[in-house]
Amino acid sequence: MTGMINRFAKRLAAGLAALCAAAVPALPAGGQPLKVGFVYVTPVGDAGWTYQHDLGRRAVEQAFGRKVETTAVESVAEGADAARVIRELAASGNRIIFTTSFGYMNPTIAVARNFPAVAFEHASGYKRSKNVSTYLGRFYEGRYLTGLVAGKMSKSGIVGYVAAFPIPEVVRGINAFTLGLRAVNPKAQVRVIWTSSWYDPGKEREAAEALIAQGADILTQHTDSTAVVQAAEDRGVYAIGYHSDMSKYGPRAQLTASTHNWANYYIKRVRQVIDKTWRSTDTWGGIGEGMVALAPFGDAVPETVRRLVREKTAAIAEGRLHPFTGPVRDNNAVVRIAAGETLSDAQLLKIDWLVQGVTGTLPR
């Protein structure tokens, strides 16, 4: 206890000393650092969508050291507040700004118009301009691979999927997962529960419990918390994590996880700003580009399954395998992808139907 108080007193003293020192920021030798801004839709936390972006931010700091200075603003609502934060970052000297949620699309475009010398990077949107790029991962590739794992490991043939909103990104993930699942286990079913919230551990937990009660022996999620993996751990079923490696929350439950890796992209784009070679682009990187990666396998996954997944991973990375290759039927048994065809990127981006094997419908 006294140790704590001592520590606190020391920090307090340090703070007061900082107050007395002149408030001139120390500049590294060789000019001003490049300022890099990030806008997050939730708190960073310990896992999830935003956490992965923050890992990317930290990788930028590691890669460039004192040549860059990063600033992140957490929990920026996707409404009227977003434009203010983005503008503020641009006005305070950030030369490249990553806006990491779909709802920032229109504000990013609007602010970018007034700051032509600043590079903007919007994750997951479809509007671009001269100084606004878009970027996203082909997360469906990771979903397909984890679907293979689930198909091999499920005994009941029922997999529970806790999902936030029926937007194309989520629907694509459910479909790819189901295609992978049924590629190795043609009778397996996916049951989806919608939570209508990206982050609501309570609701996600309830959904997980309900899915287990319906016979699911593997759970996965497209929400931002670790509640589903924790529920699986507690109830003794398997789980497949998403966004982040969640093995910390389900050391026995997690078979693997489909994770996002923004580090390479962020480092590349920041370097381009430094080198003055940055151009507005549209990036959709997958396993091959390293934007999507599987977390290490859990102990429960046997070597045969690991080998299968490694083979398919290589096939996807080399472009020999596309998860959305026909024949694929939707869950009303209508053929949506003819035999031998694959979905185009444009079709994937706006996908609004569920493949056969998924129980449920999408709101129209």
Added chain:
Amino acid sequence: MRLKLEPRPVASKWMGYASPLIAAGLTVIAAFILFGALGKNPLLALYTFAIQPLTSLYGLAELAIKATPLVLCALGLSVGFRGNVWNIGAEGQLTVGAICGGGVALWAFGNEGWWLLPAMIVAGALGGMAYGAIPAVLKNRFNANEILTSLMLTYVSIQFLGYLVTGPWRDPEGFNFPQTRLFDTEYGSLPILLEGTRLHAGVFLAVAAVIVIWVLMSRTFTGFQIEVGGQAPHAAAYAGYSQKRVVLLSFLIGGGLAGLAGLSEVAGSIGQLQPVISPGYGFAAIIVAFLGRLHPLGVLFASLLMSLMYIGGESLQMNLNLPLAVTGVFQGLLLFFVLGSDVLIRYRITLGSGRREAQV
């Protein structure tokens, strides 16, 4: 010997003025401890939090934009709270106002004209009123607790908005993302008042509402009836004032103003309907109403303070690289000091003895 809180016979006028100063003093002390412990310059942090956002025209405009929905929601709630009517559902009434006002803009797609914006404003207000009327009617007819019904209806409205933007009202060119078309920028949006800022005509709605509610509560018989109903329900009943009328009126006013707030958000800053419209203005307005001591002018100042707290929190994150959690703690402390100091208006601290307490 022990510290005791004793009710004052009469609310202290002196304390009414002193309590904000006490709160400000405590906040500064807290800032020194909190930011000092984190190794940041406390004065710089205070400046970044409370002053820097106000040093530019853009910053002032942002303050007004952020305060607008808070003023509108909190004014409506303060009327009800004075009349002992507990509308907790301003967030839902705001959402329905946004849906109705935005719905008019979407319906008019391709046939916009000068009439569109007025029609959206009327639709927003009426939508909020209608949604507010539900808990009022349930209370008057079935004596259902309005705190519960108005709160639960909030979640219903948010789900309904989600259904609309992912379903029937989804933008056909929007890659199936949950959002509607953008409203017409000429006829379907509140005009920008200051070039180079986002300040839109929604602030006029807020200012007008302050005046109207002030007149209503201090200059009309209806306002008097609401007040008596809240402070002395038996006296009100004896005088023949209808409490049911007060309930309905409070909810119509609160709902209508919250509906306007929602309309002003979608037609002012956002420009379309999307799954998230308000980051909780309807709930923050409950705090604002009490922070403003349920008085229209007080509500105005409290809204500005609250909005400065939000913007200052962002400013701390951006300029000093403080995490959200720290700014949240600081905002919470500030609020705690302000509301805590207000207790001293009605109570005083005395050094009571244990014995006296035992006799009581």
